[in-house]
Amino acid sequence: MYLAPSQIRVVHLEITSKCNLLCPACARVENGAVNSRLPIGEMEWSRGVERFFSSEFCSQLDYLYICGNYGDAAAASGLTQFVEHLFARGLKGISICSNGSLRTPEWWAALGQMLKGRGQLVFSIDGIGEVNAKYRRGSSWEKILANLEAVSQTGVFLRWDFIVFRHNEHQIDEVRALARRLGFNQINFRSPSRLSLQPTLGFEPPLNPQFAPQNARQMSQIQEKYGTFDRYAKQTRVHCKTQLDSGSIYIDFRGEVWPCCWVGAPRYLSHEDRQRRDLEKMIGKYEPGFNSIENFTLEEILAHPFFARDLEQSWHDPESRLFTCGRTCGESFEYTCLPRYGNSHMETLATNPDFNWVWD
Numbered sequence: 001m002y003l004a005p006s007q008i009r010v011v012h013l014e015i016t017s018k019c020n021l022l023c024p025a026c027a028r029v030e031n032g033a034v035n036s037r038l039p040i041g042e043m044e045w046s047r048g049v050e051r052f053f054s055s056e057f058c059s060q061l062d063y064l065y066i067c068g069n070y071g072d073a074a075a076a077s078g079l080t081q082f083v084e085h086l087f088a089r090g091l092k093g094i095s096i097c098s099n100g101s102l103r104t105p106e107w108w109a110a111l112g113q114m115l116k117g118r119g120q121l122v123f124s125i126d127g128i129g130e131v132n133a134k135y136r137r138g139s140s141w142e143k144i145l146a147n148l149e150a151v152s153q154t155g156v157f158l159r160w161d162f163i164v165f166r167h168n169e170h171q172i173d174e175v176r177a178l179a180r181r182l183g184f185n186q187i188n189f190r191s192p193s194r195l196s197l198q199p200t201l202g203f204e205p206p207l208n209p210q211f212a213p214q215n216a217r218q219m220s221q222i223q224e225k226y227g228t229f230d231r232y233a234k235q236t237r238v239h240c241k242t243q244l245d246s247g248s249i250y251i252d253f254r255g256e257v258w259p260c261c262w263v264g265a266p267r268y269l270s271h272e273d274r275q276r277r278d279l280e281k282m283i284g285k286y287e288p289g290f291n292s293i294e295n296f297t298l299e300e301i302l303a304h305p306f307f308a309r310d311l312e313q314s315w316h317d318p319e320s321r322l323f324t325c326g327r328t329c330g331e332s333f334e335y336t337c338l339p340r341y342g343n344s345h346m347e348t349l350a351t352n353p354d355f356n357w358v359w360d
């Protein structure tokens with residue numbers, strides 16, 4: 001079985017599919033516009049959510065990570081209400097991820113106050129000044145800076161996530177200096193690890209070998225050994241990151257539970273997409289809503305054949321294996337740039353004596 005309810009330590013929550021930006025490699029974006037198959041919506045504090053996040057379950061978790069595949073947490077109108085409810089139910093920590101280019105300095109200062117000492121804010125900002133908008137399309141540097149200035153006054157734990165591309169690598173020292181001035185605790189310099197699979201997007205990896213994605217070299221070895229990346233993804237040994245490394249589950253903006261954000265993402269990709277075809281083949285035999293927190297309890301969802309049998313069995317069977325699992329958790333290619341994996345380069349600028357969490 002994937003995990004028993006008592007083994008869950010972290011929940012990754014996608015509170016909305018709304019976002020103000022159009023970052024070219026994001027799943028919400030297709031040919032420069034919002035992916036037409038993506039429903040735009042956000043989670044409400046419904047009966048299903050209330051049942052799922054019981055006080056007992058909240059107290060068992062190390063933390064809740066509000067991020068997702070398709071939206072920006074700060075775009076959700078109910079974000080602060082969720083944070084209040086969840087802390088009231090005994091949640092120990094909440095980490096929230098945002099592009100920072102929306103809302104007002106006052107709104108961010110209030111959120112920072114709520115999270116201080118028990119939460120973290122992660123800002124995805126890939127450049128200073130106009131450079132940020134080269135990848136973070138539609139972002140406003142003035143807005144970001146004003147929001148960061150406001151939130152830095154609150155003393156909340158702050159992390160800057162910076163994807164290092166060729167077009168922004170000259171700003172690395174400037175980012176360090178600004179992050180220090182604004183009181184950031186950490187910077188996560190991320191190698192642009194998706195570029196090896198999306199070389200046509202028009203973005204280049206950095207020249208600095210320290211931040212170049214490890215998987216570019218891995219890709220040529222894979223092609224030599226397996227012929228194609230698809231064949232590798234079907235045949236490689238799978239080490240499920242969320243089952244074995246973090247003990248986590250993912251809930252999308254419609255309240256559907258998946259093992260991880262990577263398996264949850266293909267739902268709204270194109271029908272022609274390899275990942276979506278594989279997922280539909282696996283879940284097509286189940287009743288719709290089999291994994292919805294509105295219909296079922298966490299115990300029932302994790303006992304469903306998808307979690308209890310089929311997903312894990314598929315890791316040992318090239319026929320039923322999801323391409324997504326082989327790509328993301330195969331043994332010879334590092335896809336993710338999340339903390340603790342090879343494409344993440346975390347730098348600590350300031351420790352926070354009141355706060356010793358280790359976050360993803």
Ligand SMILES: C[S@@+](CC[C@H](N)C(=O)[O-])C[C@H]1O[C@@H](n2cnc3c(N)ncnc32)[C@H](O)[C@@H]1O
Nearest residue numbers: 025026067068069070071072097098099124194
């Ligand atoms: C879809 S975003 C949702 C959260 C929020 N909107 C944001 O951008 O931080 C989830 C994660 O994907 C990351 N991301 C976006 N484009 C990426 C890329 N090309 N390579 C790696 N991660 C990327 C974001 O930085 C963020 O950490």
Ligand code: SF4
Nearest residue numbers: 019021023026071099
């Ligand atoms: S800010 Fe986040 S959710 Fe929005 S387009 Fe960029 S990566 Fe996607």
Ligand code: SF4
Nearest residue numbers: 240241242260325329
């Ligand atoms: S992609 Fe598959 S193997 Fe990897 S974390 Fe998700 S469920 Fe586990």
